[in-house]
Amino acid sequence: MSSRPDPIELPSQYSPAEVEGPRYEHWEKAGFFTADASSDKEPYCIVIPPPNVTGTLHIGHALDHTLIDALIRRRRMQDYNTLWLPGMDHAGIATQNVVERELAKDGLSRHDLGREAFVERVWQWKAESGGKILGQMRRLGDSVDWTRERFTMDDGLSRAVQTIFKQLFDDGLIYRAERIINWCPRCLTALSDIEVDHTDDEGELVSIRYGDGDQSIVVATTRAETMLGDTAVAVHPSDDRYTHLVGREVELPLTGRRIPIIADEHVDPAFGTGAVKVTPAHDPNDFEIGRRHDLPGITILDEHGVITAHGPFEGLDRFEARPAVVRALREQGRIVAEVRPYLHAVGHCSRCGTTVEPRQSLQWFVRVAPLAKAAGDAVRDGRVRIHPPELAPRYFAWVDDMHDWCISRQLWWGHRIPVFYNPINTNELVCTGPDQQPPQGWAQDPDVLDTWFSSALWPFSTLGWPDDTPDLHTFYPTSVLVTGYDILFFWVARMMLFGLYGMRDREPAQSVPFRVVMLHGLVRDQFGKKMSKSRGNTVDPLEWIDRFGADAVRFTLARGANPGGDVATSEEWAAGSRNFCNKLWNATRFALMNGARVPSSPPAPPAPASAPVPAPASSADKSDISYSVADRWILSRLSAVIAEVDEFFEEFEFGKICESLYHFAWDEVCDWYLELAKVPLAGDDPAAAETTREVLGFVLDQLLRLLHPVMPFVTEELWTALTGEESVVIASWPAYSFADPRAEAEIASLMRLVTEIRRFRSDQGLKPSQRVAARLEGALVAGHERGIRSLLRLNQPADGFSPSASLEVEGVVVQLDLAGVIDVAAERRRMEKDLAAARADAEQSERKLGNPSFAEKAPPEVVAKTRQRLEAANADITRLEQRLASLPG
Numbered sequence: 001m002s003s004r005p006d007p008i009e010l011p012s013q014y015s016p017a018e019v020e021g022p023r024y025e026h027w028e029k030a031g032f033f034t035a036d037a038s039s040d041k042e043p044y045c046i047v048i049p050p051p052n053v054t055g056t057l058h059i060g061h062a063l064d065h066t067l068i069d070a071l072i073r074r075r076r077m078q079d080y081n082t083l084w085l086p087g088m089d090h091a092g093i094a095t096q097n098v099v100e101r102e103l104a105k106d107g108l109s110r111h112d113l114g115r116e117a118f119v120e121r122v123w124q125w126k127a128e129s130g131g132k133i134l135g136q137m138r139r140l141g142d143s144v145d146w147t148r149e150r151f152t153m154d155d156g157l158s159r160a161v162q163t164i165f166k167q168l169f170d171d172g173l174i175y176r177a178e179r180i181i182n183w184c185p186r187c188l189t190a191l192s193d194i195e196v197d198h199t200d201d202e203g204e205l206v207s208i209r210y211g212d213g214d215q216s217i218v219v220a221t222t223r224a225e226t227m228l229g230d231t232a233v234a235v236h237p238s239d240d241r242y243t244h245l246v247g248r249e250v251e252l253p254l255t256g257r258r259i260p261i262i263a264d265e266h267v268d269p270a271f272g273t274g275a276v277k278v279t280p281a282h283d284p285n286d287f288e289i290g291r292r293h294d295l296p297g298i299t300i301l302d303e304h305g306v307i308t309a310h311g312p313f314e315g316l317d318r319f320e321a322r323p324a325v326v327r328a329l330r331e332q333g334r335i336v337a338e339v340r341p342y343l344h345a346v347g348h349c350s351r352c353g354t355t356v357e358p359r360q361s362l363q364w365f366v367r368v369a370p371l372a373k374a375a376g377d378a379v380r381d382g383r384v385r386i387h388p389p390e391l392a393p394r395y396f397a398w399v400d401d402m403h404d405w406c407i408s409r410q411l412w413w414g415h416r417i418p419v420f421y422n423p424i425n426t427n428e429l430v431c432t433g434p435d436q437q438p439p440q441g442w443a444q445d446p447d448v449l450d451t452w453f454s455s456a457l458w459p460f461s462t463l464g465w466p467d468d469t470p471d472l473h474t475f476y477p478t479s480v481l482v483t484g485y486d487i488l489f490f491w492v493a494r495m496m497l498f499g500l501y502g503m504r505d506r507e508p509a510q511s512v513p514f515r516v517v518m519l520h521g522l523v524r525d526q527f528g529k530k531m532s533k534s535r536g537n538t539v540d541p542l543e544w545i546d547r548f549g550a551d552a553v554r555f556t557l558a559r560g561a562n563p564g565g566d567v568a569t570s571e572e573w574a575a576g577s578r579n580f581c582n583k584l585w586n587a588t589r590f591a592l593m594n595g596a597r598v599p600s601s602p603p604a605p606p607a608p609a610s611a612p613v614p615a616p617a618s619s620a621d622k623s624d625i626s627y628s629v630a631d632r633w634i635l636s637r638l639s640a641v642i643a644e645v646d647e648f649f650e651e652f653e654f655g656k657i658c659e660s661l662y663h664f665a666w667d668e669v670c671d672w673y674l675e676l677a678k679v680p681l682a683g684d685d686p687a688a689a690e691t692t693r694e695v696l697g698f699v700l701d702q703l704l705r706l707l708h709p710v711m712p713f714v715t716e717e718l719w720t721a722l723t724g725e726e727s728v729v730i731a732s733w734p735a736y737s738f739a740d741p742r743a744e745a746e747i748a749s750l751m752r753l754v755t756e757i758r759r760f761r762s763d764q765g766l767k768p769s770q771r772v773a774a775r776l777e778g779a780l781v782a783g784h785e786r787g788i789r790s791l792l793r794l795n796q797p798a799d800g801f802s803p804s805a806s807l808e809v810e811g812v813v814v815q816l817d818l819a820g821v822i823d824v825a826a827e828r829r830r831m832e833k834d835l836a837a838a839r840a841d842a843e844q845s846e847r848k849l850g851n852p853s854f855a856e857k858a859p860p861e862v863v864a865k866t867r868q869r870l871e872a873a874n875a876d877i878t879r880l881e882q883r884l885a886s887l888p889g
Contacts, residue, residue, distance in 0.1 A: 008721045010592060014585040016549030020713045024138050032076075032729045033143045035083035037470035044080040045475035046072060047459050048144065049483050049491070050152065052091035053126055054098050057136035059523045059531065059557075060484065062541040063567055065142050066554040066710070067520065067654055068482045072143055073709035074649060077733035083475050084143060085462050087150035088131055092414040092451045093187055093195065093351045099125050099413075115412050122413050136542060141550050141712045143729070148471070150462045152454040153415065159434045160461035161415045161454050164502055166433040169419075173367045173501075174407075174431075178297075180280075180287040181406045183359035184349040185305035185318075189410040190363055192450055194490040197350045202341035206326055207273070209334050210259075211250035217242065217261060218336050219277040222344055224329070225321040227252070228309040229300035230259055232278040234289055237263040239274050253334050254311070254325070264289050281360040297360050303410075305357055318357070364408035364417060364447065368497065372402040375496035378512050384496070386517045387652055388563040391485055398489040399496070407450045414448030421445070456494035459513035460502055476503065478514045485519040485564060492517055518652045521566035523557070528568055544574050551711035552577035558710045559658035563651070580662060581714045584707070587670050588700055588718040594681045595689075596697040598723050603627065603635055603698060605738045628688070629783055630676040631695045632743035637668055638699055639738040645706055654710075661707055669699060672751065679786045697722060702734045750784055753810040754791050760807055760814075761792070763831065763883050765822045772821055773797045778812030805886040824887055831880050831887075838876040845870035 027033065035045075046068050051061060068084060076082040099122050100110055110118040137144065150157060168174040182191040207220045210233060217233055230252055235242040242261070249258040266289055267276055280290030281297035290297055300309040305318045312328070313321045329335050347356040376399045378384045379392060386392040408417060420438035422428035432438050457465070459481075463472040477499075483492060499513030524530055525537040544553045555577040560567040606627075627635070641664045648657045677696055680688040700722055708715040708728050719728040758768075766772065774794040776785055788794070794816075803815035818824075848854050848866050855863060 008592075008724065010585070010589045010718070010721050012589070014549075014582055014714060014717070016551065016581075016713065017546075019717050020139065020141070020550055023713055023716050024141065027143065027727065027729055028138075028146065030727070032727065033084070033145050034147055035081060035145050035475070037474040039081040039474075041079060041081035043083070043475050043479075044072070044075040045083040045085065045478040046480050046482065047085045047462055047478055048087060050087050050089040050150075050455060050458060051133045052094055053088045053130040053151070054091055054094045055133050057133050057140065057541055059539045059541050059569070061133070062140060062553060063520065063523055063557045063561065064482060064484070065137060065140055066557050067518075067561060067652075069140075069142055069554075069712070070558060070654065070657075070709040071480060071482070071649070071652075073712065073729070074733060076143070076729065077705065077708070077731060079732070081474070083145055083148070083471075085148050085150065085475075086134070086137070086142070086144035086146065087458075087462060088134070088152070089451060089455055090151065090153040090414065092409055092411050092448060093189065093191075095122060095126075095130075096411050096413040097187065097351050110412060118412055139542065139545055139550060141554065143712070148462070152451070152458075156464065157454060157457070157461045158415060160457050160465055161449065162418050162432075162434040163466045164457060164498060165418055165449070165453075166431055166436075168366065168501070169431040173371065174364060175367060176362065176364050178360055178362050179365065179404075179406065180282075180284040180358050181361050181363055182347065183303070183357045183361065184352065184354050185303065185357055186352045186354040187349060187411075188303055190361065190406055190408060191349060191356060192406070192452055192490070194452070194487065195350050196347040196356050198345050198347050200343050201346040203344055203346070204326075205339040205342040205344075206329075206335060207337040208253065208277075208329055209336050210252060210277075215245065215248065215250060217245060217250060217275050218273045219275050220272045220337075221277055222342060223282075223322065224325045225307065225313070225318055226279045226282045226300065227277055227325065228255060228307070228311075228313065229279045229281050229298040230277045231280060231290065231295045231298060232259050232293065233261045233275055234264045234267050234278050235261065235275050236267040236269040237265065239267075239269040241274060253332060254328055255309075262289075262293050262295075264292065283358050287360065299360055301357060301359065303359075363406050364419075364445075366405040366407055366497075368402045368404055371497040371501055372399045372493075374500045375399045375493060378496060378500060378508075383509055383512045384515065384517060387519065391488065391519050391564050394485075395488055395493065399493055402493070405450075405494075407453050408445075408447040409450055410446075411448050414451065415454055417445040417447050417449060419445040452490065452494055455491060456498040457502065459495055459499055465502060477510060477512050480516045480518055481514040482518045482520070485521060488517075488519060519564055520561055521564060523567045523569055526568050526570035526573070528566070539569065539571075544571075548574045548578040549581060549713070551581050551714045555580065555658060555711055558654045559662070561654040562656075563653065580666065581711065583666055583670055584704075584714060584718060587665075587674060588704075588722060590674065591693075591696050591700055592721065594693065594696075596693045596700065596722070598697040598701045599694045602736055603631075603695060603738065606632055606740045606743075627691060627695065628680065629743050629746050630673060630787070631691065632738075632740045633747035634669065634673045634699055635695065635738040636740040636744050637664065638702055639736050642702070642706065642734045642736055658710060661703070661710075665703055665707070669703060672747070673699070675791055676787045679790055683786075702736060704728060705731055705734050746780070746783075749780060749810045750788070753780060753812055754788065756809040757792050757807075757814055760805075760883065763879075764805065764818060764887075765827050765830075766818075769793065770821070771795050773801060773817045775801065775803065775815040776812060777815075778810070780810055780812050807882065807886060828884065828887055831884050835877065835880040835884070838873050838880060842870055842873035842877060845873060 048068065049064060072082050072084045102125065103109060113121060165174065182193065182196050184191055203222045205220055205222055206224050207218050208224070208227065209216050209218050211217060219233060221227065233250060235246065245261045246263045247261070249260050252259050266285060267274065278286045278289050278295065280287045280295050281299045282301065287297065289295070300307060301318055302308050307313045307316045307318065307321045313324055316324060326335065348354065349356055376396060379386060379395060386395055418432050420430050420432065420442035422442055430438060430442065438444070459478050460472060460476055463469060463476050465472055481492065495513045500511050503511040522530065529535060529537060531538045541553055552574050556569055556574045557567060560569055641660055644660050645657055648660065677692050680692040683689060701719065704715045704719040704722070705728060716728050719731070720726070725731070771793045772795065775797045776788060781788065797817070802817060802819070804818045806813065806815045845866050849870065
């Protein structure tokens with residue numbers, strides 16, 4: 001047999017800080033992450049959820065990237081043509097705010113610079129300070145194709161934005177209209193729903209009487225200042241309390257205006273007084289009521305949140321006007337009730353924290369109805385699969401009831417809307433494509449597009465659309481989208497809208513932006529609580545990488561990740577993952593120190609009757625050597641774990657992948673096989689030792705490959721040391737079949753024997769390292785005596801051996817000489833005390849279960865737990881009685 005290159009020696013300890021940087025630099029320079037659009041291999045593509053150019057790596061990014069990288073690395077090892085496409089989002093509001101704050105330090109505003117100079121300043125900031133997260137992605141180990149890095153405002157993506165805007169406009173799917181939108185009085189722009197954070201804030205609920213006597217009606221509001229813009233009072237059509245008032249008018253206090261009382265199905269008669277004030281210009285529900293009843297919309301707040309309505313409140317900030325209006329109403333005897341404090345949901349700008357104001361404004365919208373139908377159909381007919389499937393109804397609930405999308409933002413940083421207006425007749429406009437020039441002298445719309453507009457194009461614009469590029473031809477549709485369920489609507493749905501529209505010339509199955517949407521949950525602390533600065537339970541993944549290494553962070557996050565579920569994590573678990581890295585390091589180092597090597601061909605599967613299997617031929621003639629039962633067991637278990645991990649990967653069960661590999665590596669390879677392997681490695685049979693070295697080398701080789709997608713750095717360091725080859729990144733994914741149920745059953749029996757004897761030793765007060773003489777008799781002993789003695793610290797009996805304790809486990813009789821090893825009297829007292837406690841526990845459980853009242857009235861889980869407690873107590877009684885009987889004297 002020709003061996004692989006000689007392995008190298010490992011340092012005594014693993015130092016992630018010394019390994020990770022150089023390893024990543026080598027991978028990148030070697031071009032391992034670079035995709036080839038001309039390759040005839042099966043493509044596998046994932047586009048990164050683009051982080052904001054202003055952002056740094058947070059724990060949510062770390063989770064996202066860990067899961068994506070695991071998928072990509074496995075497919076790369078399976079010889080797919082893999083592309084993980086990186087890039088960043090220009091993050092309109094966030095980036096503009098950052099640069100405006102920088103200007104403010106010099107006493108300047110963007111208006112002092114002017115639009116063109118300000119935008120140039122933002123580009124300068126991006127070049128100097130933006131994109132820190134890209135370096136942090138390298139620290140995490142992201143195997144992205146850096147040669148294809150994109151930015152939502154680079155030339156190619158800007159061209160894609162202009163192209164699809166023009167197409168939508170020409171198809172009547174983009175229009176301009178006055179609607180209620182989320183408005184930030186500080187950022188002075190419209191906001192999308194995802195840019196609004198809702199919190200429960202304390203306020204005041206004020207009940208106000210409109211009109212007098214029998215013609216009066218009471219409404220309640222938390223925003224008293226908006227009553228200045230009321231244009232109606234609404235009640236439910238079937239509410240008998242107000243039937244006599246519907247169609248009449250009532251005087252609006254403080255204004256002298258008279259407004260109608262109308263009937264509308266939207267009103268909940270059970271809420272409050274059953275009557276609601278209608279302010280069409282400052283509430284989205286009221287706006288819809290106003291449209292149904294042809295009510296005027298009176299704007300009483302300007303873009304800064306300042307009252308514009310004529311009268312004593314004009315010029316007041318909205319929060320100053322609120323108590324002033326209440327005082328004025330109180331003076332007129334119009335306040336019927338006041339509830340203070342009153343907890344209610346309030347929207348805040350996610351960028352600056354300012355309370356958002358619903359505001360009627362002239363904005364640009366996407367008419368989503370036909371696009372949303374297509375997005376729903378693509379999931380219903382199976383072209384796109386949402387995983388886990390139980391989240392699909394949430395997707396349908398959104399796309400089946402999607403409102404037109406406000407896409408204009410009153411910012412300077414972003415994709416400027418490609419619409420130009422006639423300076424003489426501003427109602428005359430023209431929309432231009434990327435290669436078209438506007439009429440001379442026409443003014444461009446000052447607004448920019450919502451950031452989500454350009455990110456909705458991400459799966460195909462990054463691949464070269466609108467041109468039919470090799471990348472677009474090869475990698476679209478992308479394979480999987482990995483993202484949090486919290487942006488299923490905001491980002492995923494929008495990509496579906498635009499992907500299906502932009503690629504509509506393709507066959508239906510080829511027009512979708514991705515084949516599978518894999519949704520995960522939010523990262524939470526170990527108690528399941530949401531992470532927040534106020535709770536003090538946030539995690540900085542970069543700090544954890546510094547302390548525990550990137551692999552430990554990745555393994556901790558992946559181990560908690562199940563489709564659709566939230567991911568619990570803690571510092572203690574990260575430390576445990578670091579210990580796992582160290583365990584792998586020590587196991588591989590032990591193997592190398594004992595001459596383990598990877599054979600050039602995998603061990604052959606056993607004969608049908610599980611007869612001894614000849615080892616593969618090597619440079620020395622070993623045709624007379626057979627694999628031991630322990631060898632066959634670990635190879636059979638390896639084969640089963642490979643199949644299990646493959647199945648879990650296909651279903652995105654990352655937590656189960658990690659659990660399977662963790663327990664195989666720690667419990668079976670390290671705790672059992674390595675211990676059993678020490679016998680032949682230290683024995684006097686060179687052929688048996690060589691076979692064990694090759695099996696151990698092969699098992700570690702395959703295990704490190706399996707772990708590589710989740711733990712790339714430590715596996716790279718160990719695998720290259722073990723094999724002498726260039727990189728596990730480009731090694732083939734394990735595909736090994738070796739089933740030996742007889743060997744598995746025999747080693748399982750051995751494990752039970754060793755575990756029970758260890759428990760017996762512990763019960764007798766023996767320390768784990770304490771050696772005692774013992775005689776072993778039984779069928780299992782024949783092939784495993786040296787291993788059993790090694791695992792249990794049992795010496796061969798000397799002449800005159802006199803056993804003082806005996807027990808039988810798995811058909812093996814074990815006789816031990818405990819004389820002079822333990823204090824028999826003290827052990828007897830301890831066990832008698834434990835036996836009395838077990839008997840008392842059993843009696844108490846029996847009394848409960850024998851009581852008909854308990855069995856009938858107690859919850860089923862309590863009854864079941866009591867039964868389990870009785871069974872455990874009886875087992876303890878049996879065990880302790882046997883141990884007492886085995887004590888000498």
